[in-house]
Amino acid sequence: VRQTARGRRPGTPDTREEILAAARELFAASGFGATSMRSIAAQAGVDPSLVHHYFDSKADLFFAALQVRVDPRVALRPVVEAGPDGAGERLLRVLLAVWGDETSRTPLLGLVRGALEPDGATLVRDALFGLVLGPVGQGLGIDQPERRMTLVASQLAGIILLRYVVEAPPMVAMTDEQILASYAPTIQRYLTGPLPD
Amino acid sequence: VRQTARGRRPGTPDTREEILAAARELFAASGFGATSMRSIAAQAGVDPSLVHHYFDSKADLFFAALQVRVDPRVALRPVVEAGPDGAGERLLRVLLAVWGDETSRTPLLGLVRGALEPDGATLVRDALFGLVLGPVGQGLGIDQPERRMTLVASQLAGIILLRYVVEAPPMVAMTDEQILASYAPTIQRYLTGPLPD
Numbered sequence: 001v002r003q004t005a006r007g008r009r010p011g012t013p014d015t016r017e018e019i020l021a022a023a024r025e026l027f028a029a030s031g032f033g034a035t036s037m038r039s040i041a042a043q044a045g046v047d048p049s050l051v052h053h054y055f056d057s058k059a060d061l062f063f064a065a066l067q068v069r070v071d072p073r074v075a076l077r078p079v080v081e082a083g084p085d086g087a088g089e090r091l092l093r094v095l096l097a098v099w100g101d102e103t104s105r106t107p108l109l110g111l112v113r114g115a116l117e118p119d120g121a122t123l124v125r126d127a128l129f130g131l132v133l134g135p136v137g138q139g140l141g142i143d144q145p146e147r148r149m150t151l152v153a154s155q156l157a158g159i160i161l162l163r164y165v166v167e168a169p170p171m172v173a174m175t176d177e178q179i180l181a182s183y184a185p186t187i188q189r190y191l192t193g194p195l196p197d
Numbered sequence: 198v199r200q201t202a203r204g205r206r207p208g209t210p211d212t213r214e215e216i217l218a219a220a221r222e223l224f225a226a227s228g229f230g231a232t233s234m235r236s237i238a239a240q241a242g243v244d245p246s247l248v249h250h251y252f253d254s255k256a257d258l259f260f261a262a263l264q265v266r267v268d269p270r271v272a273l274r275p276v277v278e279a280g281p282d283g284a285g286e287r288l289l290r291v292l293l294a295v296w297g298d299e300t301s302r303t304p305l306l307g308l309v310r311g312a313l314e315p316d317g318a319t320l321v322r323d324a325l326f327g328l329v330l331g332p333v334g335q336g337l338g339i340d341q342p343e344r345r346m347t348l349v350a351s352q353l354a355g356i357i358l359l360r361y362v363v364e365a366p367p368m369v370a371m372t373d374e375q376i377l378a379s380y381a382p383t384i385q386r387y388l389t390g391p392l393p394d
Contacts, residue, residue: 125365150359150367151379158355162347168322170347181393182348186383196378 016054019044023065032062032126059131066111070104072132080139087140088152088188089180095156096176099164112165128153142191151190155183213251216241220262229259229323256328263308267301269329277336284337285349285385286377292353293373296361309362325350339388348387356380 022044026035037058041048055061063071075098079090098104129146133153137145159179162171174182219241223232234255238245252258260268272295276287295301326343330350334342356376359368371379 125363128363129365129367146367147371150365150371153365154355154359154368154380155352155383156355157358158351158353161354161358162351166322168326168347168350170326170343171351174344174347178393182387183351186352186386189383190379196375 015044015046015050019046019051019054019061020065023061027062027065030122032058032130037061062127062131066127067107068104068111070098072098073135076132076136080136084140084142084192086188087191088186089184091136091152091156091187092180092184095159096179099160100176105164109165112160140191144195147195148190152187155186155190159183212241212243212247216243216248216251216258217262220258224259224262229255229327234258259324259328264304265301265308267295269295270332273329273333277333281337281339281389283385284388285383286381288333288349288353288384289377289381292356293376296357297373302361306362309357337388341392344392345387349384352380352383352387 019040023035023040026040026043035058037051037055038048040061041051044051051061055064059073075094076091079087079094082090099108129149133149134146137149142148159171162168163174163179216237220232220237223237223240232255234248234252235245237258238248241248248258252261256270272291273288276284276291279287296305326346330346331343334346339345356368359365360371360376
């Protein structure tokens, strides 16, 4: 029987799901940065140690709560490890692989739509910059990583929007190779090209 | 007293507003292309001649219905008339002017958010490509205008998304001149640079 009382109690088979539900609620309300493991435990009515038992870090909990099956930190590791040369094309290849696969695209679409609600913007700002773009920029060791990754993000976001959300016919008609050939030079320039003052 | 019956009747002070409400409903449900002036008249319960009396064209009615105070066809005319050289920068300047002005930004934000709903995508696809990007590409006389304007749209959409919808701090912190210097070369390359096969 599902336990509904909010007092502290030991873990049950439902505990993990309840922690995830509490996390989704708090992340959506307050964003990633302002939500603590402790506040999620309180919301779920469990001891904080139980949250740490199920999830190694707040980032792990975040991605699990979003039900995104691809952990961007894992997917992006090869992009970072091979260094800045050609990173634009490698980054695009990850995007095309993740968004081209229906099992990862569906939850991501929900995430993107939610992000565009007034309340969701905080969450995405935090998640996108704190957990995806920031680490990539720093991992690549490029100068002005935040500014460069913002430029990169703006182009990647536009591709995602037109190809997978709005499904603009000319964008859908382009092959992956045409996407790569069209956009990799742009992304690479944002990563390692000249920056205006 | 507001007339609520749906039979055909002559114009009243409310007629224009009722036509706009009917237009918003049908454009949102069926998209721009599949909605006719005649169907909007039927939905509003007025004679089609009244719709033509208030609005010269379906595009006029569309922009009025969206309550976007800036008609993109007018705003973009200088971009087109000066030809392809420097069109990337001029296009960005229009974007920055329109989105930088709160009276035009607010209705546009509603439009963008609505566009990302599953039902709204059709509307935006039609409006964006049929009424904004298509005429610009053709007006500039560039080769493969649809493909080039799609590339342009993907970058402009990403800028709008990060700067005005999600309000990503590094993007908000950039000055208009930094935006221009960062993105104009990209837009120009999409407009007039080499295209992959």
